[in-house]
Amino acid sequence: MINFQYSRPGDIADAVRQIAADPRAKFIAGGTNILDLMKYDVERPAHLIDISRLPLTGVEETASGGMRIGALVPNSDLSYHPLIEARYPILASAIRAGASQQLRNMASTGGNLLQRTRCLYFYDVATPCNKRAPGSGCSAIDGINRQNAILGTSDACIATHPSDMCVALAVLEAKVHVAGPAGERVIAFEDFHRLPGKTPERDTNLAPNEIITAIELPARGFAKNYTYIKIRDRHSYAFALVSVAAALELEGKTIKEARLALGGVAHKPWRNKEVEATLNGQPATRESFRSAADALLRDAKGFGHNDFKVELARRAVVRALTQAAQGTPQSQSNKKIV
Amino acid sequence: MPPTSRTPETEISLPDKIPITLTVNGREARLKLSPWVSLLDTLRDHLNLTGTKKGCDHGQCGACTVLVDGRRINSCLTLAVMKDGAKVTTVEGLAKDGVLHPVQQAFIDHDAFQCGYCTSGQICSAVGLIAEGKAQSADEIRELMSGNICRCGAYPNILAAIQQAMGGA
Ligand SMILES: Cc1cc2nc3c(=O)[nH]c(=O)nc-3n(C[C@H](O)[C@H](O)[C@H](O)COP(=O)(O)OP(=O)(O)OC[C@H]3O[C@@H](n4cnc5c(N)ncnc54)[C@H](O)[C@@H]3O)c2cc1C
Ligand code: SF4
Numbered sequence: 001m002i003n004f005q006y007s008r009p010g011d012i013a014d015a016v017r018q019i020a021a022d023p024r025a026k027f028i029a030g031g032t033n034i035l036d037l038m039k040y041d042v043e044r045p046a047h048l049i050d051i052s053r054l055p056l057t058g059v060e061e062t063a064s065g066g067m068r069i070g071a072l073v074p075n076s077d078l079s080y081h082p083l084i085e086a087r088y089p090i091l092a093s094a095i096r097a098g099a100s101q102q103l104r105n106m107a108s109t110g111g112n113l114l115q116r117t118r119c120l121y122f123y124d125v126a127t128p129c130n131k132r133a134p135g136s137g138c139s140a141i142d143g144i145n146r147q148n149a150i151l152g153t154s155d156a157c158i159a160t161h162p163s164d165m166c167v168a169l170a171v172l173e174a175k176v177h178v179a180g181p182a183g184e185r186v187i188a189f190e191d192f193h194r195l196p197g198k199t200p201e202r203d204t205n206l207a208p209n210e211i212i213t214a215i216e217l218p219a220r221g222f223a224k225n226y227t228y229i230k231i232r233d234r235h236s237y238a239f240a241l242v243s244v245a246a247a248l249e250l251e252g253k254t255i256k257e258a259r260l261a262l263g264g265v266a267h268k269p270w271r272n273k274e275v276e277a278t279l280n281g282q283p284a285t286r287e288s289f290r291s292a293a294d295a296l297l298r299d300a301k302g303f304g305h306n307d308f309k310v311e312l313a314r315r316a317v318v319r320a321l322t323q324a325a326q327g328t329p330q331s332q333s334n335k336k337i338v
Numbered sequence: 339m340p341p342t343s344r345t346p347e348t349e350i351s352l353p354d355k356i357p358i359t360l361t362v363n364g365r366e367a368r369l370k371l372s373p374w375v376s377l378l379d380t381l382r383d384h385l386n387l388t389g390t391k392k393g394c395d396h397g398q399c400g401a402c403t404v405l406v407d408g409r410r411i412n413s414c415l416t417l418a419v420m421k422d423g424a425k426v427t428t429v430e431g432l433a434k435d436g437v438l439h440p441v442q443q444a445f446i447d448h449d450a451f452q453c454g455y456c457t458s459g460q461i462c463s464a465v466g467l468i469a470e471g472k473a474q475s476a477d478e479i480r481e482l483m484s485g486n487i488c489r490c491g492a493y494p495n496i497l498a499a500i501q502q503a504m505g506g507a
């Protein structure tokens with residue numbers, strides 16, 4: 001690993017001051033992504049600012065009936081929090097589908113949003129990669145792209161965002177609270193992560209001198225009709241090839257509201273609100289689900305090794321909506337298909 | 339594996355070593371470490387506790403699992419300086435007064451290893467799993483132990499050992 005300076009700011013203002021003062025500094029929270037990338041020479045900060053002891057570990061109810069989650073709450077604690085399990089089980093489930101219990105014990109809520117892609121070439125500093133070295137080219141488009149995206153890609157980059165938790169946060173329409181030198185602001189979840197476009201080096205709309213302080217969940221948790229399905233190369237401890245978070249509000253057998261987000265298929269958790277709206281007022285049947293899945297994947301495009309993801313995603317959407325409608329969410333331990 | 343230390347593109351002054359205190363297996367250790375030393379390398383190279391293994395050094399195998407303040411983590415993806423003041427338990431610290439920890443005994447009873455390289459990580463992970471209290475069924479144990487890879491494939495016996503230690507079989 002490269003040499004770097006290390007500091008531990010005393011409070012949030014101090015952390016913001018330190019990051020703003022040093023363009024080559026980075027925060028470290030759980031460390032599970034940044035240290036991994038530093039060992040591969042992908043990240044080369046000259047200074048690590050250890051925020052892991054800042055008091056951002058609360059999980060509290062908000063005045064508007066939602067919840068506010070501190071940026072340093074470990075993923076494991078969040079997924080087992082009684083109010084999260086009861087009111088936002090889709091979030092608890094998606095978190096448990098990711099990584100391993102050891103990693104979830106370390107990984108922070110804020111760090112999870114900012115974890116970087118698992119594209120093989122992003123990790124391999126001997127190869128061109130526009131995300132790692134802007135302008136060098138994309139090795140994945142004509143390379144080994146089994147893990148890569150099928151929606152929202154650009155000529156510059158076809159990487160996916162690897163998080164499971166974020167797919168659930170997209171469905172729940174969470175808000176990201178951040179602080180920077182100019183004060184605090186709130187970013188809607190759909191505006192947090194970016195599509196690659198011509199600037200794949202920018203994963204998110206967080207400024208380099210800003211810190212995530214909290215995630216806010218709106219009151220609606222879809223605790224009755226939801227599921228999180230994750231399909232991967234092995235049963236556990238592997239990144240998603242395709243994942244789907246589905247949440248429904250039903251009136252009898254009719255869909256009042258449908259929300260769907262896909263993981264493993266794009267540079268950000270993928271939602272298509274127009275397609276979701278076509279489900280409103282429809283009967284909760286396989287036919288409705290299939291036509292939504294077809295519409296959602298209509299513009300999807302594979303790059304060779306990942307062509308299979310298009311059909312896999314289509315079927316996963318149908319299954320997820322079926323599970324959500326039946327109130328039989330996927331178990332994250334036995335993975336039995338229901 | 340890439341070499342462990344290189345000079346960054348532009349010169350930076352070499353940071354001073356940072357004094358930290360860890361309580362490892364009940365004993366206090368005062369150390370002066372460069373910030374980039376992982377907790378895993380600290381245990382193995384600075385405290386001579388080589389029971390904790392380095393498999394991948396990237397969070398992908400679980401061989402380096404230890405308990406920090408009672409929670410299981412991957413020591414390869416943790417900087418020792420971040421854990422200043424923490425209590426660390428490694429596989430060397432599980433036995434008490436010459437008596438093996440029930441999880442250690444269960445691994446022997448069930449022959450839950452072959453080469454043994456993953457075993458200290460498996461045992462520390464299982465101790466953490468039992469403390470968490472979230473796993474009851476075999477499926478739940480398997481899922482919550484998935485962060486520990488066994489390339490010898492001793493999984494059925496590892497599961498049986500954990501069930502015994504949990505008071506099942
Ligand atoms: C082997 C392995 C398997 C994994 N499998 C999965 C999986 O299946 N699904 C999944 O979703 N994830 C998976 N992960 C990824 C894991 O979830 C992330 O590494 C973790 O969530 C990152 O959180 P952290 O706190 O450790 O981040 P860190 O590594 O500490 O930080 C990551 C980035 O975020 C920045 N940062 C951290 N906190 C803040 C903040 N509050 N404000 C501003 N910037 C901040 C840091 O500067 C850094 O750039 C896996 C990881 C490993 C190593
Ligand atoms: S897909 Fe993106 S991350 Fe992967 S090689 Fe291309 S530019 Fe790099």
Ligand code: FES
Pocket residue numbers: 391392393394395396397398399400401402403412413414415
């Ligand atoms: S050595 Fe830490 S997980 Fe493999």
Ligand code: FES
Pocket residue numbers: 450451452453454455456457487488489490491492
């Ligand atoms: S016993 Fe050999 S790797 Fe597990």
